[in-house]
Amino acid sequence: MDETEKAIRKIKNGVFVITFSLDGINYGLTTAWINRASFKPNMIMASIGRNRKGYNELLDCEIFCVNILGDVSIEIARHFGDTSGNNINNFKDLEFKFMENGSPVLKDSVAAFECKLVKKIDAGDHVVLFGEVLNGTDQEGEGMVFNREDFS
Numbered sequence: 001m002d003e004t005e006k007a008i009r010k011i012k013n014g015v016f017v018i019t020f021s022l023d024g025i026n027y028g029l030t031t032a033w034i035n036r037a038s039f040k041p042n043m044i045m046a047s048i049g050r051n052r053k054g055y056n057e058l059l060d061c062e063i064f065c066v067n068i069l070g071d072v073s074i075e076i077a078r079h080f081g082d083t084s085g086n087n088i089n090n091f092k093d094l095e096f097k098f099m100e101n102g103s104p105v106l107k108d109s110v111a112a113f114e115c116k117l118v119k120k121i122d123a124g125d126h127v128v129l130f131g132e133v134l135n136g137t138d139q140e141g142e143g144m145v146f147n148r149e150d151f152s
């Protein structure tokens with residue numbers, strides 16, 4: 001790994017699952033590259049690989065939920081970060097309910113907010129999506145910090 005890559009990897013990120021529901025199918029996508037983008041209105045940005053399974057459906061859906069995961073939810077992060085296709089319509093035995101605008105929210109998230117997609121910008125092999133926050137729910141616990149060694 002070159003020095004530039006080593007330097008970039010020192011950026012600290014959380015671990016999130018973007019969830020959404022389209023045509024009766026529930027999607028989940030583990031993401032580390034999410035941050036706040038604006039106070040007024042409340043906006044977040046998420047960088048998504050354009051070839052990810054479910055990416056096109058996410059654009060079609062336009063409404064999604066950002067679930068913030070705590071340390072105890074590492075297996076959930078692994079599940080929705082798996083490249084086998086398990087992230088589509090496979091919430092396993094995970095408990096969830098639907099938010100006001102129809103996005104699934106994971107019971108085990110420490111907080112979650114529902115967003116409306118308002119803008120997207122190409123960024124190399126990723127696309128940065130901007131979501132205006134519509135509503136949020138806060139539960140007990142702190143968000144986990146992404147640690148590469150936890151994910152093979």
Ligand SMILES: Cc1cc2nc3c(=O)[nH]c(=O)nc-3n(C[C@H](O)[C@H](O)[C@H](O)COP(=O)(O)O)c2cc1C
Pocket residue numbers: 015028029030031032033034047048049051052053077078080081082083084085087146151
């Ligand atoms: C901890 C972790 C963080 C991830 N962060 C991102 C991310 O920020 N953006 C992204 O596009 N994919 C990210 N991924 C990868 C996707 O979650 C994963 O590729 C996707 O769910 C499965 O789709 P695929 O089979 O098309 O790759 C991450 C995966 C893990 C395990």
